[in-house]
Amino acid sequence: MLRIWRRIGRLAASLLALALAVIWVFPVYWMVNSSFLPNTKLSAATPAFLPFGGSLTNFKLVFTHGNFGAALKMSLIITGITVVFTLLFAFLAALAISRYKFKGRRSFVLAVLFIQMLPAEGLFLAQYTMIRDMGLMNTGLLNTVIGVSLIYIAAVVPFTVWMLRGFVAGIPADLEEAAMVDGLSRTKAFFRITFPLLAPGLVASGVYAFLQAWNEFTVALVLLNQENKTLPLWLRSFVQQSSQHEIDWGQVMAASTLVAVPVIIFFLFVQGRMTSGLVAGAVKG
Amino acid sequence: MTSHSPEAGQSGKTSAAGTSRLAAPDAAGSSDAQGNGASAVRLRKRAGRTGRAHRSGRGRTFRWTPYLLIAPAVGILLLALAYPIGWQLVTSFKEFGLAQQFGQPAEFNGLDNYIKIVTTGETWMVVVRSVVFCLVNAFLTVAAGTALATLMNAVPKAVRLILQVALLLAWSMPVVAVMTVWNWLFDWNHGTINWLLVQAGAEGYSRHNWLENPLSFYGVATVIIVWMSVPFVAFSMYAALTQVSGEVLEAAQIDGANAWQRFKGIVVPMVRPVLMIVLLLQIIWDLRVFTQIRMLQDRGSFPSETDLLGTYIYREGVGASHFGMAAAMSVFVLLITMVAAWPYVRSLMKEETI
Numbered sequence: 067m068l069r070i071w072r073r074i075g076r077l078a079a080s081l082l083a084l085a086l087a088v089i090w091v092f093p094v095y096w097m098v099n100s101s102f103l104p105n106t107k108l109s110a111a112t113p114a115f116l117p118f119g120g121s122l123t124n125f126k127l128v129f130t131h132g133n134f135g136a137a138l139k140m141s142l143i144i145t146g147i148t149v150v151f152t153l154l155f156a157f158l159a160a161l162a163i164s165r166y167k168f169k170g171r172r173s174f175v176l177a178v179l180f181i182q183m184l185p186a187e188g189l190f191l192a193q194y195t196m197i198r199d200m201g202l203m204n205t206g207l208l209n210t211v212i213g214v215s216l217i218y219i220a221a222v223v224p225f226t227v228w229m230l231r232g233f234v235a236g237i238p239a240d241l242e243e244a245a246m247v248d249g250l251s252r253t254k255a256f257f258r259i260t261f262p263l264l265a266p267g268l269v270a271s272g273v274y275a276f277l278q279a280w281n282e283f284t285v286a287l288v289l290l291n292q293e294n295k296t297l298p299l300w301l302r303s304f305v306q307q308s309s310q311h312e313i314d315w316g317q318v319m320a321a322s323t324l325v326a327v328p329v330i331i332f333f334l335f336v337q338g339r340m341t342s343g344l345v346a347g348a349v350k351g
Numbered sequence: 352m353t354s355h356s357p358e359a360g361q362s363g364k365t366s367a368a369g370t371s372r373l374a375a376p377d378a379a380g381s382s383d384a385q386g387n388g389a390s391a392v393r394l395r396k397r398a399g400r401t402g403r404a405h406r407s408g409r410g411r412t413f414r415w416t417p418y419l420l421i422a423p424a425v426g427i428l429l430l431a432l433a434y435p436i437g438w439q440l441v442t443s444f445k446e447f448g449l450a451q452q453f454g455q456p457a458e459f460n461g462l463d464n465y466i467k468i469v470t471t472g473e474t475w476m477v478v479v480r481s482v483v484f485c486l487v488n489a490f491l492t493v494a495a496g497t498a499l500a501t502l503m504n505a506v507p508k509a510v511r512l513i514l515q516v517a518l519l520l521a522w523s524m525p526v527v528a529v530m531t532v533w534n535w536l537f538d539w540n541h542g543t544i545n546w547l548l549v550q551a552g553a554e555g556y557s558r559h560n561w562l563e564n565p566l567s568f569y570g571v572a573t574v575i576i577v578w579m580s581v582p583f584v585a586f587s588m589y590a591a592l593t594q595v596s597g598e599v600l601e602a603a604q605i606d607g608a609n610a611w612q613r614f615k616g617i618v619v620p621m622v623r624p625v626l627m628i629v630l631l632l633q634i635i636w637d638l639r640v641f642t643q644i645r646m647l648q649d650r651g652s653f654p655s656e657t658d659l660l661g662t663y664i665y666r667e668g669v670g671a672s673h674f675g676m677a678a679a680m681s682v683f684v685l686l687i688t689m690v691a692a693w694p695y696v697r698s699l700m701k702e703e704t705i
Binding site: 076079080082083084087088090091093095096097100101108109112113151154156158159161162163165166168170171174176177182183184189190191192193194195196214216219220221223225227232269277280281285287288293297298301302305306309313315318319321322325326329330333334 | 423428475502510522535540646
């Protein structure tokens with residue numbers, strides 16, 4: 067008897083889990099589904115739950131209409147700069163805190179930890195006036211890119227240092243030393259032995275920086291003007307433009323699918339690292 | 352301790368102690384009779400250094416290498432974070448409006464901005480709304496996430512995988528895309544939510560505008576924020592739950608502990624640290640919501656009725672150029688965040704690796 071009840075309980079739990087899975091996946095599915103459908107279908111009395119009769123027209127319209135290309139380019143440039151400099155700065159700092167003991171090391175690590183908690187939303191005002199006073203706002207593409215990248219790098223570096231620190235610390239310096247005993251120079255030993263072992267960490271941190279810069283909205287909204295939009299800003303103004311008439315949800319969903327898909331792919335790739343990094347302290351303790 | 356610098360010898364690890372003992376005779380010969388604490392330390396340092404240099408070949412590294420390595424990171428953090436924080440702090444004590452924007456010197460006005468915040472109805476409302484909104488969202492998110500994690504732990508592997516993939520997909524959506532989709536789902540005219548409600552028999556929801564009434568506006572924002580924040584909580588809590596050893600639970604069962612006792616006595620203490628940190632992070636994140644509120648306001652609601660701290664600061668500062676006031680509000684956000692973040696930082700500090 068008890069066994070039957072337990073069976074029923076397990077079945078109910080499974081059904082509940084599946085129902086919740088549907089709730090969580092539905093908006094994502096709905097975005098992709100709607101992106102293939104013409105507006106006439108989307109505004110019909112009964113929603114179209116499957117993309118029957120769908121086409122790529124919405125995507126074509128998004129590509130040709132407006133300045134998707136320019137926004138994509140802007141996003142790629144800013145994200146690229148952010149990723150490269152973040153990795154460089156964070157890697158050097160991670161090397162310092164995991165391979166050296168120096169005065170101020172503890173304060174630096176604490177600062178890195180604490181800064182992660184600072185809200186950009188409580189700082190954007192000061193960052194706005196600073197970037198403006200430095201002449202890095204709305205004074206040409208180059209300056210604008212530098213201004214935004216500056217803020218992004220500073221926002222991502224702390225967490226990246228934290229993440230890379232774990233990787234560097236995980237590689238015993240003895241390995242490098244053993245290679246040196248075998249006759250490699252210090253630099254060679256580093257690049258042949260340590261660097262390949264660090265590669266996964268660098269890739270994970272790089273993807274993290276990519277996601278942050280690619281998705282960022284607030285700072286971009288504050289610092290960028292109409293001509294130099296990144297993709298999130300572009301998506302927002304695309305929706306706003308569309309809603310001046312009867313909003314074309316099909317096109318809007320195609321636009322947001324275009325912004326979301328690269329992110330989803332990259333995210334699935336680094337998710338494990340990000341979670342473990344964020345709660346590392348607690349899980350390990 | 353993974354440090355391999357010369358100074359590591361001070362920390363008295365066994366290897367360093369060994370080498371310093373080895374090096375002691377000749378070092379003692381050079382500075383014998385001094386015998387005070389400082390020279391003893393110096394001595395051990397030098398001993399440690401020579402010993403290490405032998406062992407690891409790191410003796411050549413200069414003491415300023417680590418400082419050079421952290422210099423770029425420190426530089427950019429000072430420039431893009433420390434300076435703005437300083438500016439914000441100073442400006443929050445100044446009269447800084449449109450006139451000052453155009454070159455008039457900004458005068459210090461003491462606590463005027465803060466007094467204005469406390470005495471003005473609107474700012475006070477924004478603060479209260481934000482704090483309530485933040486707490487409600489954080490607790491709902493953590494409760495839902497924990498429930499999902501428990502469920503993940505209870506179902507067969509295949510079902511768990513489906514649920515995890517669904518959560519991962521939701522988690523990976525960029526926030527701007529999330530807002531766009533939910534605006535479509537909650538659309539007053541052709542939105543799927545209204546359609547579902549009408550199908551379920553609630554006729555009144557045909558062409559219902561969810562964003563008109565501030566309370567309903569916050570309800571929608573809560574649904575969206577909980578939806579997008581739960582996956583992180585669920586995965587973290589699931590990771591914590593899997594750390595709870597089945598053997599220990601079994602042993603407790605054999606000893607006669609019932610399900611509730613096992614949960615309270617074994618599971619809760621094991622997952623508590625993760626739960627606390629996740630809750631803290633959620634509170635910090637929910638206090639600073641900006642994009643979600645801003646993009647819901649885009650769909651037609653009065654900012655003055657629906658503003659939270661983030662959008663209010665944006666409107667006051669960037670929009671209306673009331674920098675002094677907005678800076679004071681920002682300082683308030685920073686203060687709350689720091690107070691809330693402190694336990695998290697401390698718990699990480701307790702790790703021996705720092």
